[in-house]
Amino acid sequence: MVEIKTNGELDAMREAGRIVARALAAAEQVAAVGVPLTALDEAAREVLRAAGAGSPFLNYRPHFAATPFPAVLCASVNDTVVHGIPGAYRLRDGDLVSIDCGATLDGGAGDAATSFVVGTPRQADLELVETGRAALAAGIAAAVPGARMGDIGHAIGTVGRAAGYGILADFGGHGIGRQMHEDPPVPNEGQPGRGFRLRHGLVLALEPMFTAGGADAYVMDADGWGLRTVDGSRATHSEHTVAITDDGPRVLTLL
Template structure:
């Protein structure tokens, strides 16, 4: 069942989103060669808790980290640890924040110094596909309209949408209905109604779309070892248009 939110509830989610955005900005300033993903995780948890909020991922279904940190061919769900960032890496940072009982979720994939042309294209395309989805988050559209928007941008560049991983509704719980695929046909699926809040998260491989599970039971990699990128917003559907509740882009993050 899709649970719509009132204006007041969306404002409370936006408060969680503001903490999320500040956390992402903090980590953006720390991403450099030699920094470990465990150090990024510790910084995120310390800051989130200093704001009176909770890292949503910590302990969620047994996940041990406060963030997901997924380098290179790892698509999502990387457990922070001793991995040290190297020049030329790309690293997806996915953060969830729970504040006053409401959840905000978002992700950015960062370059670590100069990266290859393939990586540059992957990051640019994945981010553009997210903004195409935002544009499609209009009341009266169908879920397939935003899914198709992502797919169209990605496949026009010869890249692949990961099909076995999806976005989701979000609110008091991290994962609510509906599932939000990053591919599909326009005009299909549930109607987008005012008060719906979606975590929209294109996950894109530079190679083929298939993925595999890592040995730790959490990390998911591109099956062919190609680079992967992940960008995400929490988006509220409003009568006047979409509202991004985790507006990391307004801080210049991901540019």
């Protein structure tokens, strides 16, 4: 069931969104050559603890997962697209890192992700990350009352396909509110003018996921969480929680 939020509920979600933004910023700040991924998770945990917020990631177990997720942050490196578990791996010069975090506070949830390069970047990686961000911006611009879900998917997919990138099959954004995952699903490709009609109070997590090799398929890690590109190419993941409002899109996960 799709839930439409009141303006008060949007304000509550904005507070959760600010915490997510701070957690992502803290994790990115500690990311450096030689630092283990567990340190990024701990930085995000400390932000959530200080704010009195909960984590919708910690112990989350969807139908496809063999075990509950053990962290508050997903940390996906190089060919891991999403859902990477932040373990003992130490970051290396030139690693492309995608981090994804959520928070719950006072009945509202927030969810966002960002990608960046540690140390010396490859130009191809910078272009991949920038394209993901541009696609997210295009999706946000399409998130207005009266538009259709297909308009968002079309905006995101057009940017990714024009750059020659793959778009992860069967994975996209989602509705969000009191819980991290709610209806409706938000595809990263779509037909304009088709699908669920957008209206004031609908809140969506938009999250383009692009693969540099151009393939849409993926393989799953042995842990049942991380999704990797089939050809070993690198990937990017960008995400914001966005409210549809009569005054235009309201991004709830900005600092």
